[in-house]
Amino acid sequence: MIVADAPDPRVLEAARGGDGEAFRALVEPHRGELHAHCYRVLGSLQDAEDALQETLLRAWRGLDGFEGARPLRPWLYRIATNVCLDAIARRPKRVLRLDDSSPSQPDAGPGTPLVESIWIEPYPNEHLGLPDGYAAPEARYEQRESVELAFVAALQHLPALQRAVLILREVLGFSAREAAQSLDTTAASVNSALQRARRTVDNVLPERSQQQTLRSLGDARLRGLVERYVEAWESRNVDAMLAVLAEDVTFAMPPFPHWWSGRESVMDFIVSTGKPSLRHVVTRAGGQPAIAWYIRWPGNEPFLPAAMEVLAFEGERVKEITAFASPELYPFFGLPAELA
Structure with a gap:
């Protein structure tokens, strides 16, 4: 049978x-x-x-x-x-x-x-x-x-x-x-x-999954929060960045071993990286909002893959930033190899 x-x-x-x-x-x-x-x-x-x-x-x-x-x-x-x-x-x-x-x-x-x-x-x-x-x-x-x-x-x-x-x-x-x-x-x-x-x-595991948190925010509010985060990052606007980060936010950057905890410490590290010329593509990774960053180095014309940041939210604040500094990940996400 x-x-x-x-x-x-x-x-x-x-x-x-x-x-x-x-x-x-x-x-x-x-x-x-x-x-x-x-x-x-x-x-x-x-x-x-x-x-x-x-x-x-x-x-x-x-x-x-x-x-x-x-x-x-x-x-x-x-x-x-x-x-x-x-x-x-x-x-x-x-x-x-x-x-x-x-x-x-x-x-x-x-x-x-x-x-x-x-x-x-x-x-x-x-x-x-x-x-x-x-x-x-x-x-x-x-x-x-x-x-x-x-x-x-x-x-x-x-x-x-x-x-x-x-x-x-x-x-x-x-x-x-x-x-x-x-x-x-x-x-x-x-x-x-x-x-x-x-x-x-x-x-x-955290008490709430990111899927639960994202549903509670709704698509429109989530888009607005991601836009605010991107604008603050690109401009290195300290006040705007502080407004979107949770007090106990963490920032990790695999494959680099160092990581930072706490809004002030994370913000100090971000400011220390200067203000490079950036572009971005918003995507999703593991069901979470993600920003694929492209950077233009001095003397180079195109913007090249730099790091993919996966964001975890707690309410309306960014609780965790995991920046995967691995350009080889970009093709898996259907992302371009460079931006003009």
């Missing part, structure tokens, strides 16, 4: 026979969500790209072992999850800022860039078409909420198995049995890991 959501037997048979177009027809509807899944687990765009490609390669090679009467989606997620667990075992966890370091003095400068593979990267959910809402009725976290920087950073505090279990159960809405099948374990082990993961994540 063929169950609902099982792949078309003719397409499956063609793919098993080596038809690349048939295989693409099978997996393409799942590509976007699998990419987001790999990103949540790994916290890196490039690692997610690599994991997705490895997932599709393993699926192509293992198609003969897939039970054609079953849904394809759980089978693909099982492969993707195990690819990501293999990747986690080979590298250190990722961070937004160095949790074991104290805030820097404004005159300390950004410091020497650290190896970028330790940093969480922002997710281009708007560009990649990640949908609103929940992935399943049983999910606890919204899809956009689950790619927010704070959520992905919280996941990095979890051991690999707990991280995978929480994503499968709370983000994707898999049952304990389905998650256990994906991880080659028991439902009891999944439930135990989930309870431990929930405790850790609940202790680390």
Whole structure:
């Protein structure tokens, strides 16, 4: 008996026979969500790209072992999850800022860039078409909420198995049995890991997600706040900048190790950077407002990518600024390589 959501037997048979177009027809509807899944687990765009490609390669090679009467989606997620667990075992966890370091003095400068593979990267959910809402009725976290920087950073505090279990159960809405099948374990082990993961994540996450905060602001008010922030930054207007920053705002600039805490300290650092010639593109990253900054250096005509700032709000004030000084991120967001 063929169950609902099982792949078309003719397409499956063609793919098993080596038809690349048939295989693409099978997996393409799942590509976007699998990419987001790999990103949540790994916290890196490039690692997610690599994991997705490895997932599709393993699926192509293992198609003969897939039970054609079953849904394809759980089978693909099982492969993707195990690819990501293999990747986690080979590298250190990722961070937004160095949790074991104290805030820097404004005159300390950004410091020497650290190896970028330790940093969480922002997710281009708007560009990649990640949908609103929940992935399943049983999910606890919204899809956009689950790619927010704070959520992905919280996941990095979890051991690999707990991280995978929480994503499968709370983000994707898999049952304990389905998650256990994906991880080659028991439902009891999944439930135990989930309870431990929930405790850790609940202790680390802020009280409100950015999606809740942004909905309370509304689109029009949010646009106005972002415009005020951009104008204050471009003009280096100290009073205007102070008016948009929360008292306990933080500013981090991966891959540079130094970070600043408190409105006065952050403002002193911003002023110390001078007043370069800037342009910008407003976008979204991880469901949050983001500004892609372009800078024109003396002697150069075009404005070139400098840093992408992802903003987190608390009420009408900017609570966190994470400026990813990584121009290689811009193509993932469909951003131009330069501005005239």
